[in-house]
Amino acid sequence: MRWLPTVVVLVLSAACTGAPSGPEQPEKTEKPETRVEVVGTVPHDPEAFTQGLELVDGVLYEGTGLAGRSTVRRVDPATGRVTRQVDLAPELFGEGVTVVGDKLWQLTWQNGVAIQRDRETLEEVKRVTYEGEGWGLCRDGDRLVMSDGTEELRFRDPVTFAETGRVTVRRNGIPLVRINELECVDGQVWANLWQQDQVVRIDPASGDVRATVDLAGIRPEGVPETDVLNGIAKVPGTDEFLVTGKNWPTMFRVKITTG
Secondary structure (H helix, E strand, O other): OOOEEEEEEEEEOOOOOOOOOOOOOOOOOOOOOEEEEEEEEEEOOOOOOEEEEEEEOOEEEEEEOOOOOOEEEEEOOOOOOEEEEEEOOOOOOEEEEEEEOOEEEEEEOOOOEEEEEEOOOOOEEEEEEOOOOOOOEEEEOOEEEEEOOOOEEEEEOOOOOOEEEEEEOEEOOEEOOOEEEEEEEOOEEEEEEOOOOEEEEEOOOOOEEEEEEEOHHHOOOOOOOOOOEEEEEEOOOOOEEEEEEOOOOEEEEEEEEOO
16 A cells, blocks of 8 residues: 655653533553654545544445434545445434454444444445444454443444443543544554544453553644544554544554553
8 A cells, every 4th residue: 555655753751423521531641651653644535524444455444424424435545535435324323333254334323223234335234223322343353342432342242243241441440431433453452532632552351441642743734623533443464553533634644652
């Protein structure tokens, strides 16, 4: 893949949806220092209210939100060009997405349904229901991990979508709420925090936050604070991620070192 050359290094001290804001978040005290290097940029559709990103076999899958404007897309990760798009029914508010084999799951926010789709055509295969809200989704081996805006991560069967367990996420021993878009990487869960320019790395076995990464420095100039950071996808075969935000004109390829 080709990337527009950009190299910016941010050294940071150890320090979704339209839902109402929650309680104050526990402060970051993890050590050691976190290092973020921006190694490239890619255009991003500024009309995309990004809810989920996942890069698989050279295709970037993106779910977008807002009632009447929600979509699921296949995107060329080298150019940002949308190669296929399916619109959701107007009453559905799209959320996170993840690939499972030849299928893709897409959450909805308050509609209580997850949609299974054909990965190539993006056409709907079936729907299943769930309790509570849907925010972020990723695949961790033989299970799915789902966020719902609370301090809990839910584990689900990747075929039936049945819930198989939960864990409470804590930072410094305090429950961490507003967990949003998810990316599962090597047994860890990377998560956006809604209304904050941060991602956290979570141990799903214990729920403990192992690192917090401040990405405020990559916010494109002129993007309002209401267009929050959201969307994180691991670049396979590298130690890099694609990150973007809701209605951002740019995706950033970043290397994150958390020590």
